[in-house]
Amino acid sequence: MGLLTSPWTAACATGLLLTAGFPLWHYAPAGWIALVPLLVHVAKLSLGTAFSLGFLAGFIHHLTTLSWITYVVTHYGNLPLTVAAAVLCLLCAYLALYPAIFFAVAQRWQGSQGLAIWGLPCLWIALEWGRAHLLTGFPWTNVGYTQTTVTPLVQTADLAGVYGVGWLVVLGNTVLARLVKGRVGLRHVCAAALCAALFVAYGLWREKSFENPHQNAAHPLHVALIQGNIDQSVKWDPEYQEATLNIYWNLSQAALEEKPVDLLVWPETAAPFFYGYEDTPTRRLHDIAASVQVPILLGIPWVIPDGASPRLQNRAVLLHHDQGIVAFYAKRHLVPFGEYVPLKRVLFFVEKLVAAAGDFVPGRGPSVFPFKDTFLGLLICYEAIFPELARDAVRHGARVLVNLTNDAWFGRTAAPYQHLDIARWRAVENRVPLVRCANTGISAIFDPTGKTLTSLPLNVAATTKATVFVGSNTPSFYVRYGDVFAWGCTLTALLCVVYGEQARRRRLFKNPSCHFLGKPPSGMVWFKKKMPL
Template sequence: MRRLFPRRNHPPSHGPRTASPHPGALALAAISTGLFLSASFPKLSWYPLAWIAWVPLLWTIPHVSPGGAFRLGFLAGLVHAGTTLYWIAYVVQRYGGLPLPVALSVLLLLCAYLALYPAAFAWIARRWLSRPAWWAWGLAPAWVALEWVRAHLFTGFPWTQLGYTQTPLLPLIQVADVTGVYGVSWLVVQANAAVLIGWRFKNIRPALAVFLCAGVALAYGSWRLQTGNDAAGTAEEFRVGLVQGNIDQSVKWDPAYQAKTLDTYEELSRQLVRRNRLDLVVWPETAAPFFYDMEAGPTARLHETLEALKTPLLVGIPGVVRVEGAPKLQNQALLLEPSRGVTGRYSKRHLVPFGEYVPLKKVLFFVEKLVAAAGDFQPGKEPAALPLGRHVLGVLICYEAIFPELARDEVRRGATVLVNLTNDAWFGDSSAPYQHKEMARWRAVEFRVPFVRCANTGISAVFAPSGKTLADLPLNTRGTLSATLPSPGPITFYARFGDLFAWLCTLTTATLGVYGALRNRRTP
């Protein structure tokens, strides 16, 4: 393959030398990449933009030094993170009690951290300019490697993985049962590199490879959709009902409002079971605003509701455990069955940093004083797939749904349906609930199991194993829904082997990096 870009300070072989772009144009290109990426995610969901979003930043690479590429990548990442995660400032200001300038500073710090990944990507692209094959075929694995690191480093934050932009393309995302979201991220970045190479250097081989890979992925997805198990009505029919109470977060824990909250969930549940024959009723995260077994009155009332419904109930509720003699909070889900009481319990394992606990507490000792709402929760220790008749419930609480490894743990323990209890009231009417819901949808596709998402203020939904929406309730709506769940499919490649694709991309990137470093050291 011929050189993709001319060496700096040398005229290009294919035409006359051109002047370097103005620094303002370079910055504008980086900003465009950040905005295009953000527009690809909900609420806007202009997902076709993702296929060209990286092109403006990649265009700048030949015109700057490695350090300049890092800075432009950082700018693109800062713009992208800021315009996608803007709602974090709202959350920490309203519910954390921080002044607006401090809340904006918290958002800026998080965005600066996340911007390091696009910055590293741009730096890698600049370092590989002199190696055409690496540039054409190595950038996509490099991006996947960076996404995988971000998903695990410092407890992990995989909120805006690039593949999630393509959620509306249901046939394309079926490949997730092999590669997870990383396979689609790889394809999108590969397409961006191919667009730039084809447009500027008339080299269509990378574009042909992208068309081939996309064609294979779409053919596989179409086959999976045709031969999948989205149809309900099997011998093991399982019908669930979801209750969306739409309780305002500002009053949810007000003792004076406790009885009214229980009234709301009880009345909605009674209406739900009167209209439908159900095998399970689901309430969202911390729907019951009291400590089970520690507050006798509300606990007794919950059991009275259970017996009146004559239907098993899965409810989110706070719990208390003792750790070294000291009481600790836990974010729990209880499975209750009529006449039997509690038959299963799950405690949230992946807590929200600075929301449910303060990481590095000895170092960040001042944070608890700043964020009055920061809890001191104790994480659960293991998955707890909960048996219910012939079915097994794999429970994920809140943003645990964006971590595929947690869902994989549940499925490998025998879960035949994944249930996500969440409370997105924290996010208000921002894009966060929409982003959260679309990421959760992928867990159904990855593991070929139905996915039930019950949210306090919405968006509650039931997804088939293909990711298709079977039923949903809009944001900020009080109501109920019911759906008959399809049977789960056979255990998937992704369930068996996890992030093997991401591991291969990481290994490829590391190998190229080490080889390049050794080669440069040997070059006089």
């Protein structure tokens, strides 16, 4: 196995294999072996070297997975490529700290078969959980997402979210690593195989239970997605406002030609003007609603009057042809350095990437829209990567999740495909349909199993329709209890750290020479002779 001969080569292999599970490669089996190359080496490494190699693996993984960030920064931040590369490297260096900690702890735990096999998966999930919440959170590269194409495993998300699948994938890696080294007991292999079998069996059962959506559905909801494909370079040009609205109007008319729909869905900031402050496009929007005679759910920037310093919000609104705006939701989790600047007093020199001037302010909570005897829960843009926001909406009564996004920022990179994959999991976790409308794509509608009912490809102006069946009010386990699995892994990891350090100290006390290379210092020999154990 030439790949495993050098720890540095192994670290590079681990980073690249982790990336291979994400779009555009989508090679799910890579996730099950990604950590193995480096795990087989950690026992022979010092603590510092294990940390450094873990950092290298994490840096390579995030650098290759998130390379699209340079596109965003250069094209819309107007920054030189060298600066964009520096921004990407800084982010990747931060994200690499988490796998660095993982492999450092793995080095400490190699003396315990139980910790090395069962403790490490809990530690990985604990670190992912921390990354999802620290510094505004960034759970984009959770290892569970590498299994998006493995439908039976995805179905288990209604129990433990994406963290449950991630735990199983890391468990597969730890078992394989011990098998490669020939240091694993049969009972551990059998227990791990049983866990995998239970995951798959549950997933197959849950998938089958949703085969007939009519059985448990309250009523069907006919939805049309309107993908305008408005280029980001002209989106905010005042001279292009009328053309943009006409594109959405024409597509909406086309969507209504074959058969009626209950709801037209436009993407995030589909109306590129400040509603109520710009009279001409505001009137034009109402004229469009009156002409189609169907409620429109769309994204729009909003101005909140506040004296001489008005504040901005990124909103989704439900527009009726005869009642005007009847409901709205303001985005709660804003994009750092895009919609606001974190630590602005310190980072006063940072330019925002958005074309609209001013800071956006977050909404205060979930807003569930009553519609056609059901309720819609809104997620704007990358709010779909935060499971707790979708769960919050469903806990407040939403029976259909709607994700409005503008992925034009990403261009023709892997990011739109990654973003789409992540959103799919929110449908399964909450066992509700998810309607996703994106400006340039990828727009799609998922059923409660994450199955794609319809979709539109990237960078086309088009429309598509599907019927979603609104289910019963019975919440999934994940809706009721949230990330209790991730919390359990975090607590277990902490207990394992305490136990591992205590066990290591006991071994050192019993055999001081085992932690020194070559002959132990004379003082240790004297201590061992005087204190026989």
